[in-house]
Amino acid sequence: MTGITAWVEQATWPAVIAATARLAESVTDPDIALVYAADDDARAVAGGSVRGLLGRRRNDDRVHAATQAAAEVVLADALATLARPAAVRVVHGRPERAVLAALDGMDWLVLARDGDLTRLGPHSLGPHTRFVLDHAPCDVVLVWPDSAPGIDTAPPPPPPGAP
C-alpha cells in the first residue's frame, strides 16, 4: 500500500487533486487521504474583535458555521474531482503542525505553492507551506496552482565576479 496525503486548501486544491490523481495512477495500491487545515486563526481573529466590545454580543456560532462550511465545500469538491476513494480529514490548530502530524506513516505528500506567484522567488511559498515542505517525513510533490511559469521568468544570473 502506498500512502498519499493531499493537502487541499481554498483556491489551490484543483491542482493538488490533479497531481494526486496522476500519482495514484503510477503507484501500487494507493491509499489516499485528503487533509484540510481549518482556518482557526481567522476564526480567532474574529473572536478577538468580539472581546474588544467588552463582552457585548458575540458572533462565534456564525463564524464557526462559516469556517466549517468552508472545510466541507473544499473537501467535497476535491473528493468529487478526484473520483477515487479517499479518506477526508479536517485538522485543527496551527496549520503547519497539524498537517505535519497528519503525515505520519505516509509515503507521499502532494501540496501546492500558495505564495505570491506574481513575484517568483522565496516568497512563492507561504510560511506554513515552507515549514511543511522542510519537515515532511516523506517524499513531496509540489505543484503550481496554475500553469507552470516559463523558463524565461527566472531572474538573470548574477554578473561574473559577483559574490
Place this chain on the structure above:
Amino acid sequence: MTSGLLATGASAALLAGLLAFAALRPRDLPEAVFAVPAAVVVVATGMLPLGAAEDEMRRVAPAVAFLAAILMLSRLCDVLGLFRAAGRAMAVGGGDPRRLLTRVVVAAAVVTAVLSLDATVVLLTPVVFATATRLGVRARPHAYACTHIANAGSLLLPVSNLTNLLAVAASGITFVRFGLLMALPWLAVIAVELVALRVRFATDLSVGTRRPAPPDDAPVPVFAVAVLALTLAGFVVASLVHVEPAWVAAAGVALLAWQAVRDGRTTPAAIARDADVPFLLFVPALAIVVAALVHHGLGDAIGRIAPQGHGLVALALWCLLATLLANTLNNLPAMLVLLPVAAPAGVGALLATVIGVNVGPNLTYTGSLATLLWRRVLREHDHDAPLAEFTGVGALATPAALVAAIVALWAGLQVFGGGA
C-alpha cells in the same frame, strides 16, 4: 492623605476587577454582575459622592439609550436580509481576493459608520467568512479587514462608536460638525489600512479562483435601506434641533420592527433581547467606577501630563495618550478617563482623543492588552489568533493610520475652524 490613598487603591482595584470580569465572563455571566455591585460599593462607601454618581449617569444616559437602539436597529437589518445582500454585493466580480478585500473594506467602513462597530464585528464578519467560502478564497485577510476596519472605520459619525457618543455628549459638538471634521481622518485611516492589509497578506491574496460564485438571489431589502437612509438624515436634523439621536434611532427601530414582525421574521421579545439590557447597565456602572478613580488621583495625574496647546504636536500627543490608555484598559474606560480633561481642552484635543481610543486598539488583538493578558493567563480560550501575526499587522497599519488621521484632523481643523 491615608484615606485618599486608600480610596485610590480601592477604586483602582474595583476597576481592575470589573475589567477582568468583563474580559473573562466567568460562567458566561453578564459583565454587569460585577460592575453594578462595584458601582454601588463606590457610592455607598463615599468614594464617589452620590451627586457626582448621578451626574455620571446623566452624562452617559443618552449614549446608552442610543446604543440600545442601534443594537436593535442593526439586528433588524440583519433579520431583513441587509447583510446577506451585502455579502452578495461583495461576491460580484468573482474570486479575485484583492478585489474582494477592497469590497470588504468598503462594506465594513460603511456599516461601521452607519450602524456602529458592533454591527461590523457581530453581523458583517460572519457574512464575510461565508462570502469568502462561496468564492473559494481564504478568509484570513478578510477577517483581519473586518476586525481592523470595525475600529478604524468608527471615526466618521457620532453614531459609529460608543466612545464617539460619549465625546459628543461631553462637548456638545454637532452631528454635522463631527462628521465634517472626521471625514478626512476616516478616509485616511481606511486607505492606510487597505494598503497595509494588501502588503501584509500579499501571499494569501495572490491565490484566487476563476470559479464563478454560486448564484445567490438574496434580494436587496429596499425598505430596510430606505429606513436606514431616513434614520441617517434624521440624525442630522435631530442634531440641528437638539433632539437626542436615540429618539431617531428608536423611530427607525419601530419602522423596521413593524415590517419584520409583520413578515414573521422576528418577535418583539427577540428584538427586546437584542437591546442587551445587562450591557446597558454595565456602561453607567463602569462610568461610576472610573469616575471614582478619576476623583481620587487619576484625574490629577492625567491633568498633569495632558498636552497643552492646539497645534499639530498637541493633537498627536493627545492621540498618543489615548492610544496608550485604550490599549491598556480597553477603549471605553479609556474614553471615560480622558473625557473630563480632553473635552474642556477644545474640539481638536477631543477628536484626537477619539482617534486614539478608536483606531489605537488595533495594536492589540482583543481591543486591549488587559483583556489579552487575562485570557492568556487563565487560558480559558480554545484557540488564540497567532499573536505574532496579529501584532505584526497591527504594528504595520496602526501607527501609520494614526499619523495620517491626526494630520487629516489638523488639516480639517484649519479648514473648518477649531472653535467649539
